Amino acid sequence: MSEIRMKRGWNVPLSGAPAETVVDAARPVTVSVRPNEFRLVKPRLLVKEGDRVSAGQPLFQDRERAEVQFPSPGGGEVAEVRFGPRRVCEEIVIRLDAQETWAEHRPHSPADARALNRAQVVEMMLDSGLWTSLRRRPFSTIPDPTATPAGIFVAGSDNSPLAASPALAMQGRDEDFQLGVDLLAKLTEGRVHVCLLKGKSVPALVNAQNCEKHTFSGPYPAGLIEAQIHYVLPHKKGREVWYLDCQDVADLGEFARTGRYPVNRVVAVGGEGATSPQHYRTRRGVSCAHLDPKASPAANRFVSGSVLSGTQVRCDSGLGHYDAKFSVIPEGDDADFVGWMLPGEDRVSRFRTFASTLTRPQAPRMTANLNGSVRAHIATGIYEDVCAVDILPAYLMRALHVGDIEEAESLGLEDCAECGLCTFVCPSKIDFQGIIVRGIESVLKEDE
Ligand code: SF4
Known part of the structure; x- marks a missing residue:
């Protein structure tokens, strides 16, 4: 086990941290998927409003790679397909049946699953839709099934503001997690790396075999998998690594065992606007309005994921595919x-x-209030002070601002962990994160 200390970063102190307890949430009426959250995916819808679907049945596929399919997080009726500007599909809402049906696949005994070869594991993950749990570095896109990564990283830590607890999410999932690790090990020419935070033990991960473990300490983003990868296998031309959340690894093991797409999730709700900040045992694609119905949509901003790097959503929108928490922050529109x-x-x-x-x-x-308008950039050195990876955010931002992608890449665009700290600390209110994301999208478009 290696121990790595990150010196730079910042623990943003916020009120409303979710309590270290898990309660069973009531069964939701609807669940949903947001196709526009998957970077570089051009969705081709496979269902329309009124269609009936089973849990695990594909709702849409990637136009460029039809084998990459996105499963339904529940069985029932397609209640609504929400479109945004230019007919971009923003959300597919499923109204759950009282008795859900499931897309059935072949179950395996743990021994049979472990005997599968690489091609069979890839096929199983593509068929189940669990391939979409994987993302690749750099740029966090869904990997190409024909590629071979230099390593696969498992996120078992979170020290972002209002952090969720992987230990609570992984309670009782030791065997599924181990089976998931054993299957992932077949996909890489390197190792499966399990990343933990010092002082935050996750027994299912600590006891896992057939993997390399790393313990990180330091301020945020020491618990962020994208930053952790930078310290273990930093970006190198021609090398890609894949990563996924520990709940997704256990889901892979569960799917191999049962042949059913796992829909359960432990989700944290936190923030000053949350009326009951805690962890909920619920399911994929659940909305914050369901978990915390008393949180006022008029007075609060709902973020799927971290307040620093998550996505602003409607209170009745589903939790992001890669997220394990909702952050509820007061809008703060009232001026002092x-x-x-x-x-x-x-x-x-x-x-x-x-x-x-x-x-x-x-x-x-x-609050979500910027407390001022965007103003001229001031060189204070504060971005470099909080940036945990080896890049100079101010220079990177300048290159991206003028559209010099080549220069941005040479300044380490591929190393950016997208932690959001440079935006948060910016005294000029400049949306660094937005500029970085647009830069990444330009690179991806160029590579297409
Ligand atoms: S450039 Fe900004 S978003 Fe990227 S790692 Fe540094 S602080 Fe985080």
């Missing part, structure tokens, strides 16, 4: 009277501009 004069003893700031530097509140307030 003479706010510029207030000491800000409960404000979050990386700079020492508020009285909170002295009062050090345990759970400071944060």
